[in-house]
Amino acid sequence: MDLIVFVPIGATLALLFAAYLTFTIFKLDEGDDAMKRIAESIREGANAYLIRQYKGVSIFFLGMFIIFFILSRMGYVSIFVPFAFITGGFFSGLSGFLGMKVSTNSNARTTNAAKKSLNGALKVAFASGSVMGLVVVGLALLDLGIWYYILDWYYNALPEIERIAQITSNMLTFGMGASSMALFARVGGGIFTKAADVGADLVGKIEIGIPEDDPRNPAVIADNVGDNVGDVAGLGADLYESYVGSLVSSSALAVAAGLGIKGVTIPLLVASLGVIASIIATFFVKAKEDATQKNLLRALRRGIYVSSIIVAIGAFFIVRNVLGSNYMGVYYSILSGLIAGVLIGFFTEYYTSDNYKPTKKLAESTKTGAATTIISGLSLGMASTAMPVIIVGISIFVSFTLSGGQNDFSLGLYGIAISAVGMLSTLGITLATDAYGPVADNAGGIAEMSNQDPIVRKRTDALDSLGNTTAATGKGFAIGSAALTALAFIAAYKDSIETLVKNGGRAFEFNLSVLNPQVLIGLFLGGMVTFLFASRTMDAVGRAAGKIVVEVRRQFKEIKGLMEGTEEPDYAACVDICTKSSQKELIGIALIAILTPIIVGLLLGPNGVAGLLVGATVTGFVLAIMMANSGGAWDNAKKYIESGVLGGKGSEAHKAAVVGDTVGDPFKDTTGPSLNILIKLMSMVSIVFATLILTFGIL
Template sequence: MLSFIFAIVPAASLLALIFAYIFFRQMMKHSEGTDKMKRIAEHVRKGASAYLKQQYKIVLVVFIIITIIFSFLAYYLGVQNKWVPFAFISGGTFSGLAGFFGMKAATFASARVANACRTSLNDGLKLAFRSGAVMGLVVVGLVLLDISIWFLVLNHFIPEMDGGYKLMTISAIMLTFGMGASTQALFARVGGGIYTKAADVGADLVGKVEAGIPEDDPRNPATIADNVGDNVGDVAGMGADLFESFAASILATALLGAAAFMNYEEIQLNAVLAPMIIAAVGTLLSIVGVFMVRTREGATQKELLRALGFGVNVSAMLIVVASFFILRYLNLPNSVGIWGSIVVGLLAGIGIGQSTEYFTASAYKPTQRIAASGQTGPATVIINGLGTGLISAAIPLIIIVVAITLAYSFSTGFDFGMGNLNKGLYGIGIAAVGMLSTLGITLATDAYGPIADNAGGNAEMSGLGPEVRKRTDALDSLGNTTAATGKGFAIGSAALTALALLASYFEEVRMMFVKFLDRPNELINGVPAVDAAFIDFVQHYEIHLMNPTVIVGMFLGVMAVFVFSGITMNAVGRAAQKMVDEVRRQFKTIPGIMEGTAEPDYARCVEISTKGAQKEMLLPSIIALLIPVIVGIVFGVPGIAGLLLGTISSGFALAIFMANAGGAWDNAKKYVEEGNYGGKGSETHKATVIGDTVGDPFKDTSGPSLNILIKLMVMAAVVTVGVAVSYHLI
């Protein structure tokens, strides 16, 4: 039954991994610079590797426990497919590998980028971006490789079934490896976020505000821990995060395609393959875009942004053209309409990115106003940053609303009858695939940020000249914006992906009745389960706003989002407090630090961040996994539906607010450091440093972790759907 066009998927995965390796080898040929630059880079490299090793040990224990539970559900209770435990392990393993390889590239790149900036800004930009592309291409390459392997294996072992249920079963099993990826990603994001922000807050509050020394000054004991944190949080964490977004959007859409065309065997297969092939072609076009990023010496922030945007936009335009011909070749019904849904997804991603850029880049008024407010102290900086963040959530929310409406409408041919519901949901899913189709280059712009940040830190600590530092500062400021844009993009894709996963949840309910619980003839809304449509299950379980169980679930979903955010914020606060105390202690007790004649105890600060992150990351991660299971057991399918709606809607809005507020505070500080409103060391600068410190856990811990929470809770509900169907109390 497999079409030869599927070969594009494994071929694209291998090409992505090959080019990632080529870019890595090219980067390694550059010099790390002076002996001091090499020594600093080695400190960061060892710290990042040591932390990730410890994190993976904890995650391994969690994975073993969850796998045992899944095996019990599959082999003893029979409410889960027997392939699920293996799919879960596979997703987690590949997600961890994506973060690990990306972090390796980043830690080797930072000193080399700093050294390249001794020659020119363009050399530094190209090297940083192509080093970031290693992360982008490794992520998409491993996703496509994992999908290719699973699809081929399951296609071979799953027997033929009537009514299109073979592809439904394959897609449903593959979807569950997304939970392994989500679980790995949440630990990486939360743990890495706590690590990096504990170090960053300690370094800023004691170093900049109290001691009055520059950022990344080698006299600051927390500097190495801060640079390590950039890699474990913003590189390894983001890589694992977008790995599962990319995988989940493809697999949820494949399942919705299998459901939408169940009675048409050839069309059904092509609908399942379409998101995989579009993602594969988008990966190839991302490689093309990477080669188009370059700039001139002395470029402004807008010119640097335009240089990165050019590569991203060229890739996006090419995938628009390519996807049209892919859908025509696959001969899907209403292929032009489905293509319209893909275009909508791409435009939504670009729109959210542009909105984020406007509200967070120092070249625009919102961030400049926050910087100006620093003239009256830190309180007004915080107030203005909160207000900017709240307002900034409006445009992405409107964009997502418009994207959902148009994607649904295009894919149904503007026929809104209930008979077209599955096709409309397929359109929403494929819009998410469209948004993420050029992830290879989009993620490269995001991974570029921490590489540029570490390059600036290396330049400062190594005592390189002001011209070099000016170049690394320009790249770093650009990196703050691209990181904020990347977070907005990740959160936007999470919203569309989560909606596709929510629709997939009801297809999993149908599969549970027909195949796993062996109840195909049980009446669902007056129709045997084997013949029931999506809407029949919705009506059977009374999924509507007058059902108090749905309302209860929605409130619990909102509660989960706020409790999760509060726990992660407090975790950063506790770890940062220990870091502040340690930095103060070293300044007082180690003679010669401020004179530069004695080296601080960097290892002690690294140890504090490591222990704090490992201790604090368990509770929020366990909450995310347990709440959907508990709600399913107590309130059943209606409660889960409400829970997921509440989580998706509130989580998306809160995540955008936190990411943008934090990004704006950060760049307001950078704007002052460029010489505005008194420049470095002024009272305005100290006020914006306070704002940046408040924003650190907003933008790098709680905010980006929320988009994983959204998808992980949906995934946990999907994987444990058999429990909710069979054993609920209400």
């Protein structure tokens, strides 16, 4: 039996269940006229942003298609690369777009549900997040399934071993399209949302002294729009790319390990199993009406644990029946990644949730001002990197060793790649716990702007605070899987160069000793490029936020009656500024990821590129964790104070916490999440341009 058929079946199940959830959400009432009007403004702003972004991105993709087509005619890349590049980008963007459409139609419905009960609001917001998670895995499996059958048909005349080698090498390259779209979506959306958030906070909360989400703040609609374009559309494209990357890299390394079609089948079957596990797990997410923060967190965690247990049991039978009992080490590699993902999520939660000591200690530091708040937050983020790095290190060692790496190095690398698949196998439910947060955040804003009963805002705030923790957990999960996937890509890059040499390419032999000057220089450049990239994204947020500050100040000064609430602010002006600023910054930032490995390859050869990728993976992984956790902790420390401790809202401690949260916004929602895309995109570019690097690089 052709087991690959389960891939389109898994894709269909995911998309059908996502459609069912969407239909269920859209049947619910959006609430009163004020709520509907605000929700419509958010939808219009989000749609306008994405239309403008996709227009700009389409020009980039058209240019890259032409370049790849020319290179394919010259024999430097496969003829399928330009077309696969386009489809990878299209499906990545589509997953984010569909998730955003559902989230912008769920926010007011969540607010309306919160009028009746906390559990009702949780169900609506979580259903919206589940649509995002299932759309991502469904479209990813659909894309992979389509390309597999196209390539299998095209190379049908070749013997099985050669055919599967051609299929996986071509499938490996189309991840670059997904990575490119993910970078645009994550960085562009991150700049938009954090420029609006920072600008709104600096003037509204700190200078003017009005509450968060106050309808008098001209940037408040832009802030709510940003939650959707950055934390939903950007998140979806980001994790689509991670998911696809783990599957194609493990498939390619299966061929290198001599496992053939059976080894390729394993990650695809595990991913399909993960779809079923995620769907089942959604039914376990529910909370009681008087639920505390811990109860809510336990409800979401229950869904992740249930899906993980189902995958852990099902993967055993998949490996045993497909590869046989001699390869059960591959199962333990999957289990290792699955456990590592859960542990990374737990320690991220420990460092960012106000249920635990680190964030409570951070909140205490606000009593002595903004400076100590910043210092404590940075310290917390740095300390939080230890456990994820140790966990990933153990997972790498366990996966490599148990899969048979000590006897067969290629098999060990396959074990590392398959552990990333294990970590991402429950993405359908894991992403749901992340993507529901922006919906809850928007729901709170709508409650505030439409003057709902305080109990409504109290319920949405409870969900929003939980969303900050689950979002931080989701980012830690994404970053951890990115590290494993990037390692698999580096191995695939090395294998690609060696395959080209065997097939008559330029004579070359790797020397990856750290004493090799090419490798050493590459390591330093890789470490540097992550900080350069971080600098550019942070600076972009700062410039865009500065424009929002000027605009908000202008409106408070020039619009008479704005502070009294008798006149409405010009929300559209702030949305337009954020949109234009984010798009203006994108191309230069994206070129860092795309051009760096090509330039290094031409100047330092394949050895230099290997060093570059290792250096970027190590520093990017640690820096991303630090920034995501610092930002998440600053945000939750602020909400912890707003709950009534240390003087509550308006106190000096609260003002210091707002400053910390303002600094943390681009940390956790722009730069941190974008770094995991950077390290994978550079690896993908290196693989796609391997022939060019080998042919023209200085060896």
